Amino acid sequence: MAAQRSGDFGVGRVRVVLVDDERLVRTALRVILGAEPDMEVVGEAATGAEAVSVAWRERPDVVLMDVRMPDVDGIRATExxxxxxxxxPKVIVVTTFENDSYVYDALRAGAAGFLLKxxxxGELVGAVRLVARGDSLLFPEAVRALAAAHARERRSGALRARLTPREAEVxxxxxxxxxxAEIAARLGVGNQTVKSHVAAVLSALGARDRTQAVIAAYENGFVTPG
Known part of the structure; x- marks a missing residue:
């Protein structure tokens, strides 16, 4: 029987799987997360293929995924x-360089965000808690730089046509x-209204989460780096 996931953040502990081909890195991550009363490391893997197998068995809430690994890399494993x-699970890719093309491909594949090694x-723990409750890890400056380097199509008109003026603003x-909350304050509307607009944006763009929506905005020229 598969392990029961904690589901809603705040009920039970956040179940985490660590994926990295370096045992020392996994050990360090386990020590950091294991010291938190609301987190539990339920599995480890040294390759992407092992990561998929462990995740199927343990059903974690969050996977910390190295992107550069032998066999199956973090991008394919995320997919x-x-x-x-x-x-x-929510996937956080872990990388040495924030402008790594692997990071961008992992975000496009559906990772909730990335962390530098x-x-x-405190940043690691905060990131795990953030994605466990359903948010995305957005690093606007890094995403802008990655989007500029990997831009594919510039069809701002096509993307704009799928959004209402308010959704475009959001x-x-x-x-x-x-x-x-920050968007609500900027627009002078309620949090629930913003939540509805964000959901509509994700639906219109066919995006899994905020990260994919922002990447689509940059790739289509709807917003531009700089």
Missing amino acids: RLLATLEEP RAAA LRLMAEGLNN
Whole structure:
């Protein structure tokens, strides 16, 4: 029987799987997360293929995924997890360089965000909690730089036609890295109204989460780096 997921953040502990081909890195991550009363490391993997197998068995809430690994890399592993699990975990890719093309491909594949391996312990813990409650890890400056380097099509008109004026405004603010409360304050509306607009934006763009929506905005020229 598969392990029961914690589901709603705040009920039970956040179940985490660590994926990295370096045992020392996994050990360090386990020590940091294991010290938190609301987190539990339920599995480890050294390759992308192992990551998929462990995730299927343990059904974690969050997977910390190295992007550069032998066998199946973090990008393919992320794609497989999101495509094959009915309730896939949130994936945070872990990388050495923020402008790594692997990071961009992982975000496009559906990862909720990324962390640098030099991140402080507090940043790591905060990131896991953030995605566990359903938010995305957006780093606007890094996403802008990655989008500029990997832009594919510039069809701002086509994307704009799929959004109402208010939804377009919300998407621009999302691209700035604002969360729902900050967008609500900027627009002078309620949080629930913003939540509805964000859901409509994701639906219109066919995006899994805020990260994919922002990437689509940059790739289509709806917003531009700089």
